[in-house]
């Protein structure tokens with residue numbers, strides 16, 4: 001077996017340095033280009049990446065880290081786990097990812113504790129696994145034609161099955177992996193990387209036994225590449241000795257989030273993840289070299305802690321950043337250079353940041369009155385109908401708005417003209433909602449490029465990038481802000497837009513804010529302060545904004561926390577502490593509101609059933625939550641939830657318009673799970689990724705279904 005290369009990365013961004021893949025995908029989906037053109041863009045991006053990694057001096061180049069949508073979906077396809085209903089679609093892959101007319105997409109949820117989302121494998125007793133190895137083999141050949149030998153990266157069998165809740169199918173799936181390894185060996189591939197991030201969470205004895213079975217069996221294959229099992233996002237814990245006892249030749253450890261390995265790894269190659277794939281700070285050389293020195297293994301390879309998918313491409317594409325800050329940053333390109341330098345042990349990175357400043361601890365927030373008291377005050381103040389209909393905040397972000405923002409940046413549109421356009425869009429959103437018959441209106445968020453970046457641009461302590469795109473799901477990206485200093489709110493941020501919207505209508509308009517946990521979760525955050533202290537600084541800024549909205553006459557304020565579940569530690573031992581401070585931060589942000597101000601919160605992709613107690617602890621008067629896209633599973637657990645709740649009645653990520661019958665059915669299920677007076681009617685999430693045509697048709701059906709149920713409620717009440 002050839003030795004493992006001395007330097008590598010676990011994966012690389014694929015959206016393109018200028019989001020070339022996004023443009024190609026969206027143009028293909030809109031019918032403006034062909035599948036061939038899309039595939040050509042994919043090939044160009046892969047070629048560019050391999051060339052760049054090689055130029056930077058990286059020895060071990062990965063392949064099959066490219067994906068047209070998602071690497072977990074790719075694994076479902078690789079293993080033949082394509083549900084029958086998609087097989088006759090014109091393009092089954094994108095039908096699974098996004099749905100088609102008459103066909104809902106597969107579930108989508110958060111990738112561990114990141115802001116990346118994967119397509120959940122759907123595995124049933126009827127699933128027949130069958131290897132379709134075209135993609136990994138194709139990428140190996142493609143790279144070879146360019147002169148590069150690569151290491152294909154494939155999601156490992158245990159994580160794949162755990163994500164699909166089907167570990168009982170291990171035996172069947174291992175047959176496919178065996179075939180894959182044989183095919184790769186026949187292709188002359190020296191090493192394969194099997195990603196097993198699920199092993200850094202708490203695993204049952206049965207699950208650990210599955211790890212042993214899987215890697216004993218794959219290891220026993222006669223003809224196969226070297227096996228490199230990569231873990232990331234934390235510590236392998238109990239899974240490490242299990243893995244170490246199997247024949248796998250190389251084990252990848254996240255030495256940024258996890259500690260030094262306790263097991264003796266003599267005889268193994270340790271692929272040491274010392275350069276963070278989750279943060280954008282330059283690697284402190286002393287710490288990295290100390291981690292490397294502490295390893296007791298036969299051989300050590302320098303690597304990133306996880307795939308670089310979660311960071312932007314290149315700091316040098318950011319001319320607008322303050323040079324002092326820039327000097328402290330490393331994006332994917334710079335991280336590859338760090339890996340190479342560490343492997344050559346000629347490292348001269350930035351010194352670790354200076355000593356952290358002690359800040360006053362969080363103040364215990366004053367409490368609002370008990371829910372019943374608030375609910376009565378709000379009912380009188382707001383007089384809403386039964387089953388109030390609302391939306392989650394954003395309305396379609398039109399190309400004109402995005403272009404207008406780009407024009408302001410380019411200096412070709414004045415700020416005043418831009419603001420007039422935003423006001424016109426707010427008026428359009430208000431009129432649409434009035435015409436449709438919604439009860440609690442929103443201004444539509446047209447002034448926001450993103451629900452986190454917009455706030456970061458208006459708070460002290462943050463920097464934002466021009467090209468620092470990171471994939472969130474499919475073609476959708478964000479530019480996570482960089483939180484580098486103490487946070488402060490120099491002046492009100494949303495008040496003028498909220499007040500303008502409210503001035504246009506007699507119906508209540510919800511003020512719309514992003515919560516402290518989410519702002520921090522979706523930014524790159526300074527590492528010289530405990531995370532909770534940073535979150536409390538942001539909470540204080542949000543609290544000031546809540547106060548100002550209330551003073552401006554806004555009587556409903558939504559503070560979104562879609563990332564509450566995301567920061568939940570992967571190991572149970574640390575979860576209670578996190579949830580306690582996260583909930584306390586939310587209450588600090590919202591508890592300045594008076595009793596008659598109705599506080600809403602919103603969560604999505606949250607596997608909310610797992611953190612329902614914490615959601616209850618947020619003490620919001622109304623919680624809207626993603627439900628439709630996850631098969632309304634949440635309804636099984638919400639019976640005990642004591643306040644207003646709006647489980648989403650349709651999935652907003654698919655261009656598909658839900659029928660009124662479908663919405664009615666979901667509402668009926670909701671009303672079997674909850675008392676009618678607590679039920680709110682709303683979509684799963686914000687509407688910014690949809691078109692007006694889709695939104696108007698969908699919401700019209702929501703209103704029709706709700707009106708039928710309201711009529712039934714009045715009949716039974718009489």
Ligand SMILES: Nc1nc2c(c(=O)[nH]1)N[C@@H](CNc1ccc(C(=O)N[C@@H](CCC(=O)N[C@@H](CCC(=O)N[C@@H](CCC(=O)O)C(=O)O)C(=O)O)C(=O)O)cc1)CN2
Nearest residue numbers: 115402403405406449450451452472475476477478522689
């Ligand atoms: N941060 C964050 N994380 C989140 C969510 C979220 O809303 N925000 N939602 C959940 C799902 N994730 C999502 C992530 C991104 C998007 C999304 O729509 N992103 C937009 C970009 C948003 C943005 O920053 N827009 C900017 C820049 C837009 C742009 O592309 N401008 C053009 C120029 C303008 C033009 O001519 O069109 C360019 O830069 O080239 C703006 O509106 O100003 C996209 O990928 O298309 C949606 C959901 C979970 N995580």
Ligand code: MET
Nearest residue numbers: 392393394560562686687
């Ligand atoms: C990802 S949660 C989105 C909440 C935000 N208010 C919106 O409607 O877009």
Ligand SMILES: [Zn+2]
Nearest residue numbers: 562604685686
């Ligand atoms: Zn949402």
